[in-house]
Amino acid sequence: xxxxxxxxxxxxxxxxxxxxxxxxxxxxxxxxxxxxxxxxxxxxxxxxxxxxxxxxxxxxxxxxxxxxxxxxxxxxxxxxxxxxxxxxxxxxxxxxxxxxxxxxxxxxxxxxxxxxxxxxxxxxxxxxxxxxxxxxxxxxxxxxxxxxxxxxxxxxxxxxxxxxxxxxxxxxxxxxxxxxxxxxxxxxxxxxxxxxxxxxxxxxxxxxxxxxxxxxxxxxxxxxxxxxxxxxxxxxxxxxxxxxxxxxxxxxxxxxxxxxx
Amino acid sequence: xxxxxxxxxxxxxxxxxxxxxxxxxxxxxxxxxxxxxxxxxxxxxxxxxxxxxxxxxxxxxxxxxxxxxxxxxxxxxxxxxxxxxxxxxxxxxxxxxxxxxxxxxxxxxxxxxxxxxxxxxxxxxxxxxxxxxxxxxxxxxxxxxxxxxxxxxxxxxxxxxxxxxxxxxxxxxxxxxxxxxxxxxxxxxxxxxxxxxxxxxxxxxxxxxxxxxxxxxxxxxxxxxxxxxxxxxxxxxxxxxxxxxxxxxxxxxxxxxxxxx
Numbered sequence: 001x002x003x004x005x006x007x008x009x010x011x012x013x014x015x016x017x018x019x020x021x022x023x024x025x026x027x028x029x030x031x032x033x034x035x036x037x038x039x040x041x042x043x044x045x046x047x048x049x050x051x052x053x054x055x056x057x058x059x060x061x062x063x064x065x066x067x068x069x070x071x072x073x074x075x076x077x078x079x080x081x082x083x084x085x086x087x088x089x090x091x092x093x094x095x096x097x098x099x100x101x102x103x104x105x106x107x108x109x110x111x112x113x114x115x116x117x118x119x120x121x122x123x124x125x126x127x128x129x130x131x132x133x134x135x136x137x138x139x140x141x142x143x144x145x146x147x148x149x150x151x152x153x154x155x156x157x158x159x160x161x162x163x164x165x166x167x168x169x170x171x172x173x174x175x176x177x178x179x180x181x182x183x184x185x186x187x188x189x190x191x192x193x194x195x196x197x198x199x200x201x202x203x204x205x206x207x208x209x210x211x212x213x214x215x216x217x218x219x220x221x222x223x224x225x226x227x228x229x230x231x232x233x234x235x236x237x238x239x240x241x242x243x244x245x246x247x248x249x250x251x252x253x254x255x256x257x258x259x260x261x
Numbered sequence: 262x263x264x265x266x267x268x269x270x271x272x273x274x275x276x277x278x279x280x281x282x283x284x285x286x287x288x289x290x291x292x293x294x295x296x297x298x299x300x301x302x303x304x305x306x307x308x309x310x311x312x313x314x315x316x317x318x319x320x321x322x323x324x325x326x327x328x329x330x331x332x333x334x335x336x337x338x339x340x341x342x343x344x345x346x347x348x349x350x351x352x353x354x355x356x357x358x359x360x361x362x363x364x365x366x367x368x369x370x371x372x373x374x375x376x377x378x379x380x381x382x383x384x385x386x387x388x389x390x391x392x393x394x395x396x397x398x399x400x401x402x403x404x405x406x407x408x409x410x411x412x413x414x415x416x417x418x419x420x421x422x423x424x425x426x427x428x429x430x431x432x433x434x435x436x437x438x439x440x441x442x443x444x445x446x447x448x449x450x451x452x453x454x455x456x457x458x459x460x461x462x463x464x465x466x467x468x469x470x471x472x473x474x475x476x477x478x479x480x481x482x483x484x485x486x487x488x489x490x491x492x493x494x495x496x497x498x499x500x501x502x503x504x505x506x507x508x509x510x511x512x513x514x515x516x517x518x519x520x521x522x
């Protein structure tokens with residue numbers, strides 16, 4: 001088989017290149033934005049569709065038997081043992097606001113478990129890859145290992161979330177309480193925060209209401225860097241939900257205790 | 262005089278290079294962080310001091326008669342008609358968290374009015390410069406003019422702030438009200454949000470309690486791109502305070518009306 005000849009790491013590098021070529025020409029331009037949700041603001045850009053098409057074409061070529069789920073174009077071969085999950089532009093609000101904290105997320109599931117993943121940020125030129133063998137970030141041609149911080153205590157933790165407004169009711173109160181117990185908290189990060197946990201610069205991320213494509217590509221980065229990813233409800237994070245990622249199991253448990261009341 | 266021979270734009274490019282050389286080796290490394298404020302978290306890094314030293318040396322060489330105010334090393338020649346204002350690393354929380362939305366800010370005052378300024382983000386490799394003649398952003402060797410969006414209505418505006426927690430009491434209530442009237446709001450941006458107003462990707466930024474060095478370098482970028490910068494209290498933004506920047510005077514007035522109740 002064609003894919004047996006190439007390391008998965010190299011395939012992810014190709015995916016990052018293809019995604020950058022499709023997305024970057026649309027970044028920092030005036031975009032035609034349509035709203036997917038009548039009640040909210042959920043921009044879909046030409047970049048989203050062009051990028052997902054480019055990634056799907058590459059995966060179809062390399063792994064024709066694998067399933068593919070993408071944010072824009074849905075699922076093919078849902079029963080395949082290996083399935084790819086694509087978010088072409090995670091952080092579309094950042095994207096349309098010119099901020100370089102959006103990313104292209106691609107993950108590979110082996111019977112439902114995320115075993116390999118990638119985040120690429122083409123404006124900074126950085127790529128994060130974990131393929132089951134190597135977990136690295138690459139920028140300007142230099143690689144560094146992905147390694148979570150080892151932080152175990154809330155009082156020493158840097159906590160990130162996309163926006164506190166995404167927490168509803170009791171969950172918001174608990175998140176507010178969590179903020180008072182950490183060293184530093186920060187908003188507005190989307191996928192970038194998870195990559196920073198994998199790289200060891202952030203310690204804890206909680207983002208409620210994520211879809212599978214928001215998180216599958218990131219799980220291998222964090223887990224293969226020594227961190228942990230879970231859901232507040234206890235289910236597998238590959239299925240999305242209220243996601244919590246931490247540098248260590250101890251930190252995860254401490255944050256869980258606050259978030260579950 | 263030496264400085265008469267060189268366009269100010271080129272001096273800013275040199276400053277950006279010197280700042281990148283001083284700051285970037287400290288980014289994405291484990292930093293020695295000391296706390297300036299006993300009660301809060303205000304990291305001072307080696308990057309801060311090294312970067313300000315590099316910028317001061319360059320300004321002293323090019324403009325020996327000008328005054329200089331920097332976040333780390335205070336003021337020299339406070340009575341000079343031209344004074345430079347330096348924030349070596351604006352967004353130190355972003356810096357220590359690995360996020361590429363911090364920046365080096367340098368502005369030049371002419372008798373108290375900000376007439377030229379620069380923001381540089383060396384990890385993305387982007388520089389924003391406005392020298393009174395040219396207002397441009399430069400990335401990977403390509404220049405684009407700085408041009409504010411022209412947005413006049415709150416309902417169409419993208420609003421940014423660093424964190425809603427920075428608004429106290431009545432101001433927080435008014436900011437919360439403002440959020441409900443805009444198209445999109447976003448947190449966690451520091452100086453980057455102001456640069457995005459200058460570049461036309463964001464429309465409105467409100468950040469309370471800024472120091473002069475947090476804003477002086479940014480005012481020329483926004484004003485020379487067609488935008489406006491003011492304080493909620495009505496004083497000159499060069500002196501810091503509760504800063505509001507907008508793509509147009511109309512948008513500024515609409516936001517002011519909400520924030521002043």
